[in-house]
Amino acid sequence: MNELIQLLPKAELHMHIEGSLEPELMFKLAARNGIDLPYKSVDELRAQYDFNNLQEFLDIYYQGCAVLQTEQDFYDLAWAYLEKAKQDHVVHTEIFYDPQSHTDRGIPFEVAINGLYRAFDDAQEKLGISFHIIACFLRHLPEQDALDLYPEILKHQDKILGIGLDSSELGHPPEKYQQVFAQAKKDGFKVVAHAGEEGPADYVKQAIDLLQVDRIDHGNRCLDDDILTAQIAHKGIALTVCPLSNLKLKVVEDLQDHPIKQMLKKGLMATINSDDPAYFGGYINDNFYQLAAAVDLSDDDIFTLVENSFKASFLPDSIKEIHLKALNSFG
Numbered sequence: 595m596n597e598l599i600q601l602l603p604k605a606e607l608h609m610h611i612e613g614s615l616e617p618e619l620m621f622k623l624a625a626r627n628g629i630d631l632p633y634k635s636v637d638e639l640r641a642q643y644d645f646n647n648l649q650e651f652l653d654i655y656y657q658g659c660a661v662l663q664t665e666q667d668f669y670d671l672a673w674a675y676l677e678k679a680k681q682d683h684v685v686h687t688e689i690f691y692d693p694q695s696h697t698d699r700g701i702p703f704e705v706a707i708n709g710l711y712r713a714f715d716d717a718q719e720k721l722g723i724s725f726h727i728i729a730c731f732l733r734h735l736p737e738q739d740a741l742d743l744y745p746e747i748l749k750h751q752d753k754i755l756g757i758g759l760d761s762s763e764l765g766h767p768p769e770k771y772q773q774v775f776a777q778a779k780k781d782g783f784k785v786v787a788h789a790g791e792e793g794p795a796d797y798v799k800q801a802i803d804l805l806q807v808d809r810i811d812h813g814n815r816c817l818d819d820d821i822l823t824a825q826i827a828h829k830g831i832a833l834t835v836c837p838l839s840n841l842k843l844k845v846v847e848d849l850q851d852h853p854i855k856q857m858l859k860k861g862l863m864a865t866i867n868s869d870d871p872a873y874f875g876g877y878i879n880d881n882f883y884q885l886a887a888a889v890d891l892s893d894d895d896i897f898t899l900v901e902n903s904f905k906a907s908f909l910p911d912s913i914k915e916i917h918l919k920a921l922n923s924f925g
């Protein structure tokens with residue numbers, strides 16, 4: 595089972611690059627930039643990674659971003675993730691980053707996007723991993739902040755394929771972001787949104803009906819609404835599911851309670867992803883290994899989930915076909 599997971603080439607569609615900042619790199623960048631961290635050691639920092647909900651995680655995640663100062667810092671962050679991705683046989687990745695968590699600290703917009711893009715562009719050649727970058731708006735901030743930032747994103751459309759929506763979900767429904775998402779859609783961006791992680795099924799419905807998303811990030815809570823679930827399955831809107839994140843943020847009490855099998859049974863195009871691997875205890879293959887053991891995934895289930903990762907990607911159809919064919923040679 596674990597050999598199959600390791601063997602299969604796969605795509606990752608839900609990974610926040612800031613959430614791949616390992617404590618060791620955080621300390622290294624803090625030293626390089628003369629920043630004092632409120633922790634004495636890597637172990638002391640890791641001991642904080644015990645969360646009761648999304649907000650407790652986000653508070654620590656945004657604090658960690660403070661060590662990212664220069665273009666090289668963003669390059670090093672991305673490269674560290676890419677080496678892990680390579681080990682896990684990821685051949686295509688669509689990563690999120692949070693521009694506002696950097697511009698709001700006075701880091702110019704170009705610094706993050708140029709550092710990230712350069713690393714992913716190098717990886718295409720050196721590691722054979724293709725990529726897309728998705729810039730997420732922080733939903734706890736007013737829509738006006740997103741509208742103010744949007745021209746910068748548009749200016750870098752050659753590097754940014756899509757727009758996303760993340761951060762604190764409860765109390766910040768998708769309907770709050772209709773204007774900026776409508777504009778992004780008009781300008782040809784792909785659009786995705788986190789919905790139904792902690793928020794209700796209605797937030798998933800809003801993301802689909804009001805933001806016209808191309809994919810739903812998480813989406814677990816859609817299962818509370820049978821009609822909505824059937825509609826999502828019928829439309830083929832993919833869910834980027836993150837099992838270890840769901841466990842660490844108490845979206846599920848136990849990995850054995852994870853609804854992945856139910857999702858597949860209902861015809862949902864679910865995919866497996868790592869979300870914030872440095873904080874949640876594992877990269878994409880760890881997510882597969884632990885989930886497979888907890889809910890007893892069959893080889894067919896694993897194959898379907900990996901196949902879905904390419905089908906749900908934003909790659910052109912001709913490239914999807916090549917990946918799916920390569921995958922079938924293992925089937």
Ligand code: HPA
Pocket residue numbers: 610613648655760761762788791839869870
């Ligand atoms: N949920 C919402 N916002 C986030 C997450 C997440 O899991 N990770 C980083 N930003």
Ligand code: ZN
Pocket residue numbers: 608610760788811869
């Ligand atoms: Zn996420």
